[in-house]
Amino acid sequence: MTHHTKAPEGLWPQLSLALGTAALSGLALSAIARGLHSQGIELDFAIFTRSRPEGSHGALMLQGLALSAQIAAGSAALALLLGIPLGLARSADNPVTARLAASYVSLMRNTPLLIILLAFNFGVVPALPGPVREWLYNHRSEIWATIAALGSYTAAFVAEVVRSGVAGVGRGQIEAGRAAGLSDADVTRLVMWPQAVAAMIPPGGSVLMNMAKNSALASQIGVAELFFRGAELQSSTFHGFEAIAGVTIGYLALSGVILLITRAGERLSTPWRKR
Amino acid sequence: MNPQHQPVQSPHPQPPAARPLRQRLSLTATLLPGFGQRQWWRSVIGAVLAWSLLIAAISRDSLRSPLPLSEGLLANLALLCAAAAVGAVHLGSGLIPRQADTAAARVKAAEIASSWRTRVTLLIALSAATSLLRLTVALPGWSQVGENLRFLLIGPLGAPEQAASLWRVSGALLLAISAPLALSGRRAAQVAAAVSATAGTALTWPLVSGQLVMGGLALSICLATWCLSLSAVLAPLLAAARISRWPVPRLLASAVIDISRAVPLLVWIFGGYLLLPYVIGQGRGMLAVILAMSVFTASYFAEALRAGLQDLPRGQDEAARSLGLSGTQTLLLITLPQAARRMAPTLLAQSITLFKDTSLVSVVGLIDLTSAARAVANRTPDAAITLYICAAALYFTVSWAIGQMGERLQRRA
Numbered sequence: 266m267t268h269h270t271k272a273p274e275g276l277w278p279q280l281s282l283a284l285g286t287a288a289l290s291g292l293a294l295s296a297i298a299r300g301l302h303s304q305g306i307e308l309d310f311a312i313f314t315r316s317r318p319e320g321s322h323g324a325l326m327l328q329g330l331a332l333s334a335q336i337a338a339g340s341a342a343l344a345l346l347l348g349i350p351l352g353l354a355r356s357a358d359n360p361v362t363a364r365l366a367a368s369y370v371s372l373m374r375n376t377p378l379l380i381i382l383l384a385f386n387f388g389v390v391p392a393l394p395g396p397v398r399e400w401l402y403n404h405r406s407e408i409w410a411t412i413a414a415l416g417s418y419t420a421a422f423v424a425e426v427v428r429s430g431v432a433g434v435g436r437g438q439i440e441a442g443r444a445a446g447l448s449d450a451d452v453t454r455l456v457m458w459p460q461a462v463a464a465m466i467p468p469g470g471s472v473l474m475n476m477a478k479n480s481a482l483a484s485q486i487g488v489a490e491l492f493f494r495g496a497e498l499q500s501s502t503f504h505g506f507e508a509i510a511g512v513t514i515g516y517l518a519l520s521g522v523i524l525l526i527t528r529a530g531e532r533l534s535t536p537w538r539k540r
Numbered sequence: 541m542n543p544q545h546q547p548v549q550s551p552h553p554q555p556p557a558a559r560p561l562r563q564r565l566s567l568t569a570t571l572l573p574g575f576g577q578r579q580w581w582r583s584v585i586g587a588v589l590a591w592s593l594l595i596a597a598i599s600r601d602s603l604r605s606p607l608p609l610s611e612g613l614l615a616n617l618a619l620l621c622a623a624a625a626v627g628a629v630h631l632g633s634g635l636i637p638r639q640a641d642t643a644a645a646r647v648k649a650a651e652i653a654s655s656w657r658t659r660v661t662l663l664i665a666l667s668a669a670t671s672l673l674r675l676t677v678a679l680p681g682w683s684q685v686g687e688n689l690r691f692l693l694i695g696p697l698g699a700p701e702q703a704a705s706l707w708r709v710s711g712a713l714l715l716a717i718s719a720p721l722a723l724s725g726r727r728a729a730q731v732a733a734a735v736s737a738t739a740g741t742a743l744t745w746p747l748v749s750g751q752l753v754m755g756g757l758a759l760s761i762c763l764a765t766w767c768l769s770l771s772a773v774l775a776p777l778l779a780a781a782r783i784s785r786w787p788v789p790r791l792l793a794s795a796v797i798d799i800s801r802a803v804p805l806l807v808w809i810f811g812g813y814l815l816l817p818y819v820i821g822q823g824r825g826m827l828a829v830i831l832a833m834s835v836f837t838a839s840y841f842a843e844a845l846r847a848g849l850q851d852l853p854r855g856q857d858e859a860a861r862s863l864g865l866s867g868t869q870t871l872l873l874i875t876l877p878q879a880a881r882r883m884a885p886t887l888l889a890q891s892i893t894l895f896k897d898t899s900l901v902s903v904v905g906l907i908d909l910t911s912a913a914r915a916v917a918n919r920t921p922d923a924a925i926t927l928y929i930c931a932a933a934l935y936f937t938v939s940w941a942i943g944q945m946g947e948r949l950q951r952r953a
Contacts, residue, residue, distance in 0.1 A: 279788040286792055293819045300818030361661040375892065375939040376932045377899035379910055384932065387917060388925025481804035485903070492806055496903075499814065509811040513803050520802040 297506060306503050313511060322498050323511075329494035330515045336411055336490060337477040337519065343416025344423050344476065351420055352427025366424065373421035379482055381418055386410040386486045411483040419476040426472055430465035431457075463534045470527025477519050491515045681923025685930045688916045692931065695755015695907045702753060711743025712758040715765040716938075719891065720945040722772070737769055748826050755907030757934055763830065763908065764895040770834035771894075775841035779879075780871055782846050793842070800839035806900050808832045813904040829901055837894050844886040848879030888946040892939045899935070909934060 298308055313323030320328075354366040373381075390398065390406050401409055434457050442456035443449075484493035495512035499505045690698035694709055714736040721733035744762050747754035754762070781793035800808070812832025813825050820827060852875055860870040880887065902911035913931035917924040 275786045279786050282792070283788045297815050297818040359657055359661055361658055361665055365661075365665055371940070372936065375896070375936045375943070377896040377910065377935055379899040379902070380913070380928055380932045380935060383910075383914065383917070384925060384928035387921070388928055391921075392925065478802075478804040481806040482900070484806070492804065492810075495807075496810065505811075505814040509807065509814065512807050513799075513811075516803045516807065517799075 301506065304503070308506060309504065310507055310510075312498075312502065312504050312507055322494075322502075326491065326494045326498070326511050326515060329489060329491040330519065332408075332488065333477070333480050333483075333490040333492075333515070333519060334522075336408065336415065336480045336483060336488070337473075337523075339412040340415035340419060340476055340480065341473055343412060344419035344473075347417060347420035348423025349427055351424035352431070355424055355428045356431050370421040370424050373418050378414065378418050378479055379485060382411060382414040382482055382486060385414040389413075405488075407483070407486045407488050410486065411480070411488055415476060415479060415483075418479075419472060422472045422475070423469065426465050426468045429468070430461040433464045434460045459534075463531075466527065466530045466534050470523065470530065473527070474520055474523050477523055478516060481516075491519075676929065679926045679929075681920065681926035684916065684920050684923035685926055688912075688927070689930075691756060691916065692909060692912050692927075692934065693756045694758045695912055696752075697747065697754045697756075697758070705747065705753065708743045708747055709754065709758055711740040712754070712761050714740030715744065716740075716761045719765055719768055720942055722768075737765060741766070752826070752906065756912045757909045757938070759906065760895065760898045760908045760910075760935075761938065763833070763898045763901065763906075764891075766830050767833045767837055767894055767898075768891055770830065771838040771841050774834060774838035775845055776871075776876055778838055778842035779845035779849060780876075782842060783849055796835070797839040797842055800836050801843070805833065805836050805897055806903060808836045809900055810903055825904065826906070829904060829906065833894070833897070833901075837890065837897075840890050840893075841887060844883045844890065845876070845879050847886075848883035849875055851882060852878055884946075888943065891946070892943055895939050895942065896935060 301308065313326065314321055319325075351366045351369060354362045355370065357363050357366075386407055390401055390410055393401070398406075438456055438460065439452055442452040447455065480490060481492040483490050484496065487493075489497075492512055495508040495515075498511070499508040685692075694706075696702065697706060697709060718733040718737040718740065721729045721736070740762070744754060744758075748759065748762070778793050778797060781789035782797065784790050784793075809829055809832055812828045816828035816831060817824055820831075856875055856878065857870060860874040861867075865873065898908055899910040901908050902914065905911075907915070909931055913927045917927045920927075
């Protein structure tokens with residue numbers, strides 16, 4: 266806390282931190298570049314645009330990104346469809362319903378998604394009745410398995426968000442609504458829901474963001490989404506650095522879009538808030 | 541379902557409210573017949589009934605048909621009735637409140653337990669549960685699970701030629717104990733955690749540093765603990781930098797945290813395994829994976845800590861500073877411990893996520909529990925679902941136990 270110097274406070278520590286970080290990351294990057302060079306690989310970001318008969322790597326990555334986005338959208342729909350009733354069941358009076366929903370949530374939250382995904386793809390799909398299975402096998406069954414697994418896994422997290430959103434509406438709000446002469450249905454519709462939904466949107470957005478990132482696991486059962494394309498680029502050309510950079514940018518874009526959707530949802534759900 | 545169905549609170553001052561009914565029914569009480577019940581004599585009856593039913597269901601061949609309700613209608617009906625009786629006794633004994641609970645809570649509990657709605661849903665739930673149980677028992681591939689259980693638990697270490705280093709797997713147990721101890725938030729327990737983590741690492745590191753020998757569940761536990769310890773060091777630094785008054789550390793920490801959180805862990809593990817060895821030395825893939833996972837987890841921890849720090853009343857900081865503590869001392873001794881305690885549930889949940897996320901290391905060829913199950917399932921496709929159920933049960937048991945222990949320790953601390 267130096268008050269009488271001319272330099273702004275903390276100039277030197279900050280400057281050395283910035284320079285130190287820059288130097289360290291420069292060293293790390295050059296070590297990577299040298300290591301790749303010693304194996305005969307030069308950094309080359311033009312690899313994405315170079316045309317090939319089966320399509321340039323950039324185009325394949327974009328296709329992968331589109332598939333990731335589709336999987337995310339499908340899983341989000343399923344997660345909301347399952348998760349909202351589950352969350353309401355979890356906050357129900359009936360102890361059996363509440364317990365069942367809680368058990369489902371606990372089961373999903375304590376089991377890795379990859380195991381659920383593998384179980385759906387290699388266990389559930391082959392055990393389905395004949396015609397359904399045939400149809401799935403003819404229509405890229407692994408994508409459907411991914412959506413089912415990711416959707417039912419995320420539903421548990423959506424349920425938690427819904428439960429805490431409903432529980433978060435103050436008792437006073439409900440009682441005030443009733444004191445104002447509203448019917449039970451009107452209290453639910455006009456007082457409880459708007460507040461509960463507004464409270465659900467920010468944590469719900471982060472649940473969906475995690476879900477979009479989790480869609481990368483689909484690569485493990487052979488779905489050609491973004492991460493799969495990146496790994497493919499690495500294994501076919503050994504340009505690992507470029508592949509990871511490309512995949513990272515793709516997921517940043519996907520996360521960015523979901524962030525924008527969440528922000529819009531937040532604005533729409535809280536019309537009473539001044540901005 | 542909705543709060544407005546509950547009666548309006550009476551104007552009399554209420555005694556400290558009993559916890560809601562469904563919270564008192566612990567998961568142990570619901571899932572494990574006979575355990576965690578409030579009334580011991582009911583729980584004994586429930587346990588005897590439930591376990592005899594379970595054994596009967598498993599041992600009767602006619603009930604092992606893959607389609608549960610297609611044959612033996614009478615046997616199925618009898619089974620259903622027995623299940624309903626067991627469920628009523630078993631769940632009922634959990635529902636009935638203790639003596640210490642208020643009279644109103646007892647009345648409410650009796651009301652809910654005897655309502656038709658509860659009974660009907662209970663019957664439906666139980667019949668579904670029985671069918672599910674019988675489907676699971678009828679699955680092919682239980683013999684595969686039995687044969688490969690050792691491989692699932694410790695990976696290649698179970699092979700006969702590794703018998704000489706088998707004793708080192710006890711280090712994994714030490715590491716497993718250290719995590720909940722460290723999360724307890726008490727000084728003595730944390731010292732014990734540090735000791736057992738160090739000893740566990742010393743025992744197990746030789747099994748993974750060179751040629752990978754240990755695998756399976758033991759490897760998953762070790763990986764999770766190592767990443768947890770590293771994140772516990774990294775996260776406070778990141779959190780402190782994130783809320784610093786100075787722009788440079790703030791921007792750097794924000795960049796690390798935001799990029800970590802926007803990119804899937806799979807990409808981190810893959811990228812770390814591929815590129816980090818160029819920096820830290822070839823042949824250190826395991827260390828690279830641990831570092832990558834730690835930075836990822838530390839970012840989530842740091843966000844939780846930051847929220848905790850920003851929630852603290854300003855007085856804490858100001859009081860510490862006016863006592864003459866420096867900024868670093870204030871952070872380390874006063875504000876950070878409080879923030880960690882406040883955010884303990886979030887940190888616990890994130891630790892469980894970390895344990896589950898170790899399943900992703902199979903991308904880079906480490907033989908953790910998931911890849912072990914995958915390897916066996918690839919050899920025997922018919923047993924795939926059974927193997928995955930078994931692996932899921934192992935993951936569930938460990939992470940649920942971490943959660944329960946952590947919660948209990950936090951409550952006592």
